[in-house]
Each structure stands twice: as C-alpha cells, then as structure tokens.
Amino acid sequence: MSENQNELELKDRLSLIESMIAEGRRTTESWGWTFVLWGVANCTAILWTALAHFPYAWPITMTAAWVLTLVVAARRCAKRPSTTLGRAVSSIWIAFGISMMMLFPALGISGRIDEYIQISVASAMLGMAYAASAILLRWKAQFACALVWWSLSVYACFGKSTPVAIAYMSAIFLCMIVFGFYGMIAEARRCKQAASHA
Amino acid sequence: MTVNVEEQELKDRLSLIETMIAEGRRTTESWGWTFVLWGVAYYVAIGWDILGHNPWAWVITMTIALLLMMTILWYKAKRQTEKSPLTRAGRSISAIWTATGISMMMLFPAMGFSARFSPQIFVAVASAMLGTTNAASGIILKWKAQISCAMVWWAASAVACLASVAQCTIVFLVAIFLCQIVFGSYMMIREACQRKQGASHA
Numbered sequence: 001m002s003e004n005q006n007e008l009e010l011k012d013r014l015s016l017i018e019s020m021i022a023e024g025r026r027t028t029e030s031w032g033w034t035f036v037l038w039g040v041a042n043c044t045a046i047l048w049t050a051l052a053h054f055p056y057a058w059p060i061t062m063t064a065a066w067v068l069t070l071v072v073a074a075r076r077c078a079k080r081p082s083t084t085l086g087r088a089v090s091s092i093w094i095a096f097g098i099s100m101m102m103l104f105p106a107l108g109i110s111g112r113i114d115e116y117i118q119i120s121v122a123s124a125m126l127g128m129a130y131a132a133s134a135i136l137l138r139w140k141a142q143f144a145c146a147l148v149w150w151s152l153s154v155y156a157c158f159g160k161s162t163p164v165a166i167a168y169m170s171a172i173f174l175c176m177i178v179f180g181f182y183g184m185i186a187e188a189r190r191c192k193q194a195a196s197h198a
Numbered sequence: 199m200t201v202n203v204e205e206q207e208l209k210d211r212l213s214l215i216e217t218m219i220a221e222g223r224r225t226t227e228s229w230g231w232t233f234v235l236w237g238v239a240y241y242v243a244i245g246w247d248i249l250g251h252n253p254w255a256w257v258i259t260m261t262i263a264l265l266l267m268m269t270i271l272w273y274k275a276k277r278q279t280e281k282s283p284l285t286r287a288g289r290s291i292s293a294i295w296t297a298t299g300i301s302m303m304m305l306f307p308a309m310g311f312s313a314r315f316s317p318q319i320f321v322a323v324a325s326a327m328l329g330t331t332n333a334a335s336g337i338i339l340k341w342k343a344q345i346s347c348a349m350v351w352w353a354a355s356a357v358a359c360l361a362s363v364a365q366c367t368i369v370f371l372v373a374i375f376l377c378q379i380v381f382g383s384y385m386m387i388r389e390a391c392q393r394k395q396g397a398s399h400a
Contacts, residue, residue, distance in 0.1 A: 088290040088338050095333035095348070102352045103326040106359035107319070116314050121323050124305035128297045128327065132334070135293035146297070150304045157312035 026190065030076075032183025034069055039176025041065035043169065050165075058108070066101075089133050096129040116156050119168045123153035130175070141182065145175035226291055226339060227389045232267055233382025239263035240374045244367065257307070291335050298331040317363050321370045325355035332377065343384070347377040 041061050048057035103121070107113040127149030134142035152171045156164050243259035246252055305323070309315045329351030336344035354373040358366045 084286060085290075088287075091337035092294060092330075092334045094337065095330045098333065099326040099330040099352065099355070102329070102356050103322060103359075106356040107322060110318070110359040112316060112319055112359060114314075116312075117309075117319060120305065120309065120314075121319075124301045124323075125327065125330070127304070128301040128330065131297035131300060132294045135296060136290055150301065153301075153305050154308040157308040157314055 026187075029183040029186045029190075032180045032185075032187060033072070035176045035180030035183065037069060037072075037180075038065060039172050039180060042172050042176070046165070046169065059105070085136060088136055092129055092132045092136075096125060100125065115161065116159075116164065119164055120153050120156035123149045123156060123168070123171065126175070127153060141179065145179055148175050226288075226335065226341075226344075227385040227392070230382045230385025230389060231270070233378045233385065235267060235270075235382075236263060237374050237378025237382060240378065241371070244371065248367070256310070287338055290338050294331055294334045298327055302327060318358050318361065318366045321358035321366050322355045325351045325358060325370070325373060328377070329355060343381065347381050350377050 041064070045058045045061035048054055048061065100122075104113075104118070107117075127146045130142055130149060131146035134140070134146055148171050152167055155167060159167070239259050239262070243256045246255035246259065252258075302324070306320070309320070329348045332344050332351060333348035336342070336348055350373050354369050357369050361369060
C-alpha cells in the first residue's frame with residue numbers, strides 16, 4: 001500500500017515537473033519579441049558604426065533597446081504569474097544582461113577592445129546563456145543556437161575582419177531574429193488555440 | 199469549495215517550490231570543494247605563469263584541474279550506494295555551470311592561441327562570466343552570499359578593464375580568494391555541519 005502511494009506521489013511529482021518544463025518553454029516563447037528586438041538593435045548598431053562611423057552608435061542603440069525592453073516587459077509581466085522554470089530562465093538572462101552592461105562599457109571606455117574581441121566575447125556569453133536556458137528547457141532549437149554562438153566565438157579569434165563581421169550578422173539573424181520570430185509564432189498559435197477552445 | 203481546493207493546491211505547489219530551493223541550496227553546498235579546487239588551480243596557474251614564464255601554465259593547470267574534478271566526481275558517484283535524485287533547482291544550477299564551463303573552454307584557448315587578447319581582457323571576461331553564473335545561481339537559490347560573490351566578480355571585471363597588469367592581477371587574486379576559496383570553504387563547512395546534524399538525528 002505504502003509502495004503504491006510512494007509510486008503515485010513520484011508520478012505526481014514527475015508530471016508536475018514535466019508541466020513546469022512545458023510552462024517554462026511557453027514562458028520563453030512569450031519572450032520571443034526580446035530576441036527580435038535585440039537582434040534588430042545589434043544590426044542597427046553595427047550598420048550605424050560601419051556606415052556613419054559614429055562613436056556613440058553602440059551606447060545609444062543599446063540604451064534605447066534596454067529602455068524599450070524594460071517598458072514592454074513591465075507591461076507584459078504585470079499580466080502573468082511567473083513559474084519556477086520561468087524564474088530560473090529569467091535569472092540567467094538577468095545575470096547575463098548585468099554582466100554585459102558591466103563588461104562592454106568598461107572595455108569600450110578603456111579602449112582595450114577591438115571588433116574581434118567584441119564579437120568573440122559577446123558570442124561566448126550569448127552561447128552560455130542560450131545553452132543554460134536550452135538545457136533547462138530541454139529545447140533543441142535553442143541549444144542549436146548556442147552551438148552557433150560558440151562556433152562564432154572561436155572563429156572570431158582567428159578570422160579576418162569582413163568574414164567575421166558577416167558571420168556575426170548571420171548569427172544575429174539566425175539566433176536572434178529567426179529564433180525570436182519562431183517563439184512569437186508559437187505563442188500566437190497557442191493563443192489562437194486557447195481562444196478557439198474557450 | 200473549489201476556491202478551497204485551488205488554495206490548497208497553490209499552497210502545496212508553493213511548499214514544493216520552497217523545498218526544491220532548499221534542496222538546491224544543499225546540492226550546491228555539496229559542490230563547495232569544486233570552488234576551492236578551481237580557486238587553488240587559478241592560483242597555481244597565475245603563480246606558474248608569473249614566476250616560471252611558462253606559456254603552457256594555464257593550459258596544463260586547467261586540464262589537470264578538470265581531470266582531477268572528473269576523477270573525484272567519478273569516485274564520489276561510485277562510492278554513493280544510493281543515488282540521490284536531481285532536484286529542479288539542482289538541475290538549473292548544473293545547467294548554468296555546464297554552459298559556463300563549455301563557454302570558457304571554447305573562448306579562452308581560442309583567445310590564447312590567436313594572441314589577440316591582453317591579461318586585462320582575460321580577467322575582465324573571466325570575471326564577467328563567473329559573475330553571471332554566480333548571480334544566476336544566487337537568484338535561483340535566493341542566496342545572498344552567492345549574489346555577493348557575483349557582485350565581487352562584476353566589480354573585478356569592471357576594474358580589470360581600467361587597471362594596469364599588476365593591479366589587475368591583484369584584483370583577480372583577491373576575487374578568487376573571496377569568491378572561490380572562502381565561499382567554497384564556507385559551503386564545505388555548512389555541508390559538514392548538516393551531515394553531523396543528520397548523523398546525530400539518525
């Protein structure tokens with residue numbers, strides 16, 4: 001009897017964990033817009049720097065992207081309860097955001113950064129955040145993005161300027177813009193299904 | 199009636215989450231030795247690099263530390279008669295550290311072989327990565343001591359960018375001492391105390 005009860009309890013706990021993973025993935029999908037926003041912001045900053053040679057292109061674009069993210073996120077988060085996995089994933093991205101905000105302005109001000117280091121370090125850190133989130137959510141698409149970031153991080157150390165820049169733009173397109181749209185489409189589909197079931 | 203059932207379910211769920219966080223913190227504490235091991239490995243690599251001027255100091259020390267960690271883990275797993283289940287928080291933390299480990303293993307050897315970076319950049323990036331990992335773990339486990347370590351790493355990262363090589367080395371050594379050796383030892387002591395308490399209750 002007690003063995004049966006234990007088995008039932010374990011099954012309940014497992015099903016709860018499974019539902020938490022699914023909820024966590026849904027939560028990440030609902031953040032698809034941030035991937036798109038940051039992908040577009042990165043492309044804007046790169047093009048602005050390359051075409052206009054404006055030294056404040058990166059700080060201005062990144063600050064604008066931050067403000068926009070905070071405003072939209074504050075409006076969306078007020079409507080939703082957070083899940084355990086959602087909290088874990090968000091902790092990864094919050095920590096990643098703070099690190100980037102500390103590291104890159106300091107590197108920029110010190111004048112010790114060049115395009116290779118910038119791309120290599122940013123890609124390694126993005127790979128870290130994507131991989132951690134993907135392992136948590138058991139999400140192959142996101143792990144594939146992490147592999148792309150890691151490969152770019154190594155390539156940027158050895159490649160030449162133009163190919164590295166092209167590879168970076170391609171990685172942003174694939175892992176931020178396409179991946180973000182994929183999340184947004186998945187979320188829109190779910191909303192439609194929920195509306196039709198209601 | 200339904201409201202009561204829902205409330206009970208919410209309470210159960212919350213208590214499960216709280217248990218998971220507590221279990222996760224205990225799991226992290228049982229990994230205290232890895233913090234100390236890597237802290238000592240960093241010290242050995244820095245010392246060897248500065249005093250012995252060996253260009254392979256970092257590669258050799260890091261490889262030995264990795265092999266040593268894997269051997270101890272294998273030995274511990276073999277000795278454990280009962281396999282402890284992996285908790286949600288434990289899985290989250292291990293995902294974060296695994297991702298950090300792979301990122302570091304990809305980035306630093308590539309940067310080293312390409313000779314495109316300075317000691318300041320190495321310290322700044324390594325500190326930023328360790329800050330990210332400690333902060334994410336600290337937020338998940340609601341653990342102020344670990345969040346403090348993250349802040350120390352972030353401060354070291356910013357200072358390293360603006361400092362000279364000597365200053366940057368000192369900053370790195372202090373951060374390693376505080377966030378790896380002291381924090382790791384603190385976790386090991388807490389784990390030992392818990393084990394003692396568990397033994398006296400049994």
